[in-house]
Amino acid sequence: MANVIIQEEDVLIKEQGYDDHFHEHHHGDKYQAGFIFHYIFSMDHKIIARQFLITGIIWAIIGAAMSVIFRMQLGFPEESLAWIKPFLGKWIVVDPATGIGKLAPEFYYALVTMHGTIIVFFVLTAGLSGTFSNLLIPFQLGSRDMASPFLNMLSYWFFFLAGVVMFYSLFLSTGPFSGGWVAYPPLSALPQASSGSGSGMTLWLVSLTLFVVSVLLGGINYITTILNLRTKGMTLWRMPLTIWAFFVTAILALLSFPVLASGFFMLIFDRSLGTSFFLSDIFIAGQALDRVGGSPILYQHLFWFLGHPEVYIIILPAMGLVSEVLSVHSRKPIFGYRAMVYSIMAIGFLSFIVWAHHMFMSGVNPFISNFFVVFTLIIAVPSAVKVFNWITTLYGGNIRLNTPLLFSIGFVSMFISGGLTGIFLGNSAIDIQMHDTYFVVAHFHIVMGVAAFFGMFAGIYHWYPRMYGRFMNETLGKIHFWGTIICAYAIFWPMHYIGMAGVPRRYYSFDTFEAFKHFNDLNKFITIFAIIAFFVQLLFVINFFYSIWYGRKMKTKNPWKANTLEWTAPIEPVHGNWPGNLPVVHRWPYDYNKDEREFVQQHIPLKEGEIGDH
Amino acid sequence: MENIVLNKRNKIHPHKFALWAAMASITMMFGAFTSAFIVKQAAGNWLEFSMPVEFFISTAIILASSACIHLSFKNFKKGNERHYKYFLLGSLVLGLSFVVFQYFGWTALYAKGVDLKGNVSGSFFYLISGIHALHVLGGIAAMIVAIIHAYSLKFIITEQRINRFDLVVNYWHFVDFLWIYLFIFLIISK
Ligand code: HEM
Ligand SMILES: [Cu+2]
Numbered sequence: 020m021a022n023v024i025i026q027e028e029d030v031l032i033k034e035q036g037y038d039d040h041f042h043e044h045h046h047g048d049k050y051q052a053g054f055i056f057h058y059i060f061s062m063d064h065k066i067i068a069r070q071f072l073i074t075g076i077i078w079a080i081i082g083a084a085m086s087v088i089f090r091m092q093l094g095f096p097e098e099s100l101a102w103i104k105p106f107l108g109k110w111i112v113v114d115p116a117t118g119i120g121k122l123a124p125e126f127y128y129a130l131v132t133m134h135g136t137i138i139v140f141f142v143l144t145a146g147l148s149g150t151f152s153n154l155l156i157p158f159q160l161g162s163r164d165m166a167s168p169f170l171n172m173l174s175y176w177f178f179f180l181a182g183v184v185m186f187y188s189l190f191l192s193t194g195p196f197s198g199g200w201v202a203y204p205p206l207s208a209l210p211q212a213s214s215g216s217g218s219g220m221t222l223w224l225v226s227l228t229l230f231v232v233s234v235l236l237g238g239i240n241y242i243t244t245i246l247n248l249r250t251k252g253m254t255l256w257r258m259p260l261t262i263w264a265f266f267v268t269a270i271l272a273l274l275s276f277p278v279l280a281s282g283f284f285m286l287i288f289d290r291s292l293g294t295s296f297f298l299s300d301i302f303i304a305g306q307a308l309d310r311v312g313g314s315p316i317l318y319q320h321l322f323w324f325l326g327h328p329e330v331y332i333i334i335l336p337a338m339g340l341v342s343e344v345l346s347v348h349s350r351k352p353i354f355g356y357r358a359m360v361y362s363i364m365a366i367g368f369l370s371f372i373v374w375a376h377h378m379f380m381s382g383v384n385p386f387i388s389n390f391f392v393v394f395t396l397i398i399a400v401p402s403a404v405k406v407f408n409w410i411t412t413l414y415g416g417n418i419r420l421n422t423p424l425l426f427s428i429g430f431v432s433m434f435i436s437g438g439l440t441g442i443f444l445g446n447s448a449i450d451i452q453m454h455d456t457y458f459v460v461a462h463f464h465i466v467m468g469v470a471a472f473f474g475m476f477a478g479i480y481h482w483y484p485r486m487y488g489r490f491m492n493e494t495l496g497k498i499h500f501w502g503t504i505i506c507a508y509a510i511f512w513p514m515h516y517i518g519m520a521g522v523p524r525r526y527y528s529f530d531t532f533e534a535f536k537h538f539n540d541l542n543k544f545i546t547i548f549a550i551i552a553f554f555v556q557l558l559f560v561i562n563f564f565y566s567i568w569y570g571r572k573m574k575t576k577n578p579w580k581a582n583t584l585e586w587t588a589p590i591e592p593v594h595g596n597w598p599g600n601l602p603v604v605h606r607w608p609y610d611y612n613k614d615e616r617e618f619v620q621q622h623i624p625l626k627e628g629e630i631g632d633h
Numbered sequence: 634m635e636n637i638v639l640n641k642r643n644k645i646h647p648h649k650f651a652l653w654a655a656m657a658s659i660t661m662m663f664g665a666f667t668s669a670f671i672v673k674q675a676a677g678n679w680l681e682f683s684m685p686v687e688f689f690i691s692t693a694i695i696l697a698s699s700a701c702i703h704l705s706f707k708n709f710k711k712g713n714e715r716h717y718k719y720f721l722l723g724s725l726v727l728g729l730s731f732v733v734f735q736y737f738g739w740t741a742l743y744a745k746g747v748d749l750k751g752n753v754s755g756s757f758f759y760l761i762s763g764i765h766a767l768h769v770l771g772g773i774a775a776m777i778v779a780i781i782h783a784y785s786l787k788f789i790i791t792e793q794r795i796n797r798f799d800l801v802v803n804y805w806h807f808v809d810f811l812w813i814y815l816f817i818f819l820i821i822s823k
């Protein structure tokens with residue numbers, strides 16, 4: 020029976036599809052011949068997506084391992100870390116008398132910095148948006164590939180190079196950069212400021228400049244493809260929410276990353292050419308420097324003009340994936356499709372005019388702060404609209420409680436918890452107490468870190484069959500979900516209390532502060548859960564790689580009974596995505612349980628008298 | 634780049650669209666430089682200096698170069714091979730002279746005592762004009778490729794060649810207008 024349906028669909032695309040004369044221009048899979056061009060220097064969006072994903076997973080493991088190490092220092096400052104000396108070498112200082120090994124304080128800062136940089140840029144930007152924009156934009160829009168497959172390939176390789184440079188910096192004898200992921204001057208502007216400020220910072224800048232190039236090449240491609248290469252019938256208002264999210268994400272990236280680049284250029288000038296854009300009245304080791312006239316606040320403006328949109332560059336793709344997964348697995352149209360699209364746009368727009376909420380305590384004019392307070396709080400409105408729509412989509416649905424759906428629900432939960440604390444922080448008066456404490460750490464890890472990871476996991480479990488032709492293991496997936504969500508709340512919930520008490524973030528040790536002593540047990544608790552969380556993620560990694568070769572095979576084209584076009588393409592991926600004609604689109608992607616029909620795919624024509632769209 | 638799949642319903646070529654997106658991105662970068670300039674200037678401790686005459690000359694040159702490449706493109710589409718090539722060469726020569734005059738401008742500025750390492754106002758001037766010059770060099774590289782095409786390929790007017798040339802022309806006009814904006818900005822805000 021199932022086979023018959025597949026046959027019918029093929030006929031539909033074959034007979035009524037859109038003929039773009041694809042195979043007349045293209046001589047088969049010529050440029051994909053051979054292993055090297057197929058898997059390594061590939062220009063096929065499906066392969067590039069997997070390259071982004073696997074590179075992202077590798078970086079995620081590295082970044083997470085770093086956090087476990089610095090959490091052990093925070094939770095168990097008196098325990099010996101001598102056993103990791105084989106990995107970290109001189110960064111573990113062993114006391115010859117007692118034999119107790121301690122993490123070197125400089126390296127603690129380096130680990131915190133690298134953890135942030137790696138997770139924010141390499142994992143949650145490249146690994147998330149890079150993977151799914153590449154996979155889904157051409158597939159869900161019914162295009163053969165990206166507008167420029169060549170630039171697309173370059174985008175991946177610039178990311179790869181950025182990674183190589185950053186990885187190399189981990190092994191410098193002076194250590195990698197250690198001034199925080201935001202790289203504020205003067206620590207980032209003066210090579211002599213700290214041990215990581217020298218070569219470590221130089222490589223950090225090189226790496227992130229390459230990364231900016233990668234993001235821009237990718238973003239240009241995504242926007243161009245979405246606006247120019249949609250198949251026949253795929254109007255903007257028929258695009259799945261995933262695509263809307265990737266679209267606005269790419270616009271944000273295209274407009275904000277260049278601003279970061281200009282900040283980087285000025286840093287490079289300050290570091291190497293002796294200018295003083297960001298420097299004034301600096302004393303190092305009691306000596307006054309002759310660098311005057313600049314302003315470190317200027318850097319903060321440039322950084323956060325990227326930095327705030329960047330957090331939405333991270334979360335919007337996750338939101339898009341979650342919207343799609345929620346709708347498919349609760350067998351209901353997404354609630355408020357247009358409201359969702361307008362909220363994405365509103366969030367995108369507002370994200371450009373709130374950046375100074377990261378600088379309330381940096382000495383910006385309090386009247387200017389008010390302006391930023393208002394716009395910051397307004398972001399809560401479109402965010403709440405989205406949350407409401409997700410929950411309403413679930414309500415009364417025919418829910419399939421599988422791993423992708425669980426992670427999507429987890430996403431919504433995390434986004435609510437973390438979004439609420441954002442509203443506290445957005446008030447400049449409350450921020451006097453909260454700024455640079457663990458409260459901020461809790462806020463952004465929940466709302467961005469964990470939520471975006473959940474969106475990514477939902478996407479991976481859901482689209483895994485589309486990527487590898489096999490399924491990931493459900494049981495392991497469910498253990499992974501429950502383990503992760505419990506650990507995530509156990510780690511970050513207590514941090515709110517620690518933060519409210521005023522414990523500052525980024526400190527190596529709290530031993531000497533009488534006021535913070537009573538948090539020792541809570542810190543241990545957090546660290547224990549961080550370690551468990553790390554091992555739970557290994558389950559995912561094992562599941563992921565095991566399933567590539569041994570997972571349950573995908574037998575039908577559309578295992579989830581979803582409406583979007585990627586599930587009409589052959590199971591065995593082909594160059595150009597569809598062997599003959601392209602599917603023609605007749606309806607929006609959310610026709611679930613419509614007029615007695617369980618689901619109706621986008622390329623199925625309207626029946627006589629049927630009212631299309633929404 | 635050959636792999637681009639043209640969709641016959643497109644009004645604008647995807648590569649051209651991509652170029653425009655890239656221009657928007659470059660514009661943001663210079664927007665950031667000039668905003669930083671304004672913010673820093675408002676904070677005081679700002680050295681004022683007048684713009685050396687070399688920069689006025691270079692501005693005239695880059696305008697002329699833009700006009701040249703425009704004529705070259707027109708002649709290409711009309712099928713006038715000789716003029717197409719002359720104007721293209723002319724535009725390249727003018728483009729190179731622009732960079733040379735920028736360099737003269739910098740040395741004149743330095744002679745006046747405005748040092749890159751000195752007051753931030755001078756640093757900004759060198760930074761902005763320097764990074765702009767890098768973008769011009771990118772345009773010159775593209776123009777050289779166009780010239781190699783002009784002299785090595787048989788002269789035929791195909792849609793593909795028009796599209797390619799159009800990209801070079803567009804980018805060149807863009808760096809030209811970008812400079813006009815920066816020049817006026819730097820004159821007005823000193
Ligand atoms: C209702 C929405 C939100 C509001 C009102 C809000 C507000 C704030 C404020 C005021 C801060 C600065 C706190 C300080 O440093 O003292 C902050 C930090 C942060 N927020 Fe949010 N936020 C919201 C949602 C989000 C979302 C959705 C994300 C990411 C997806 C996010 C990511 C971050 C990050 C990464 C930081 C800290 C950066 C750092 O200092 O290292 N926030 N938020
Ligand atoms: Cu923000």
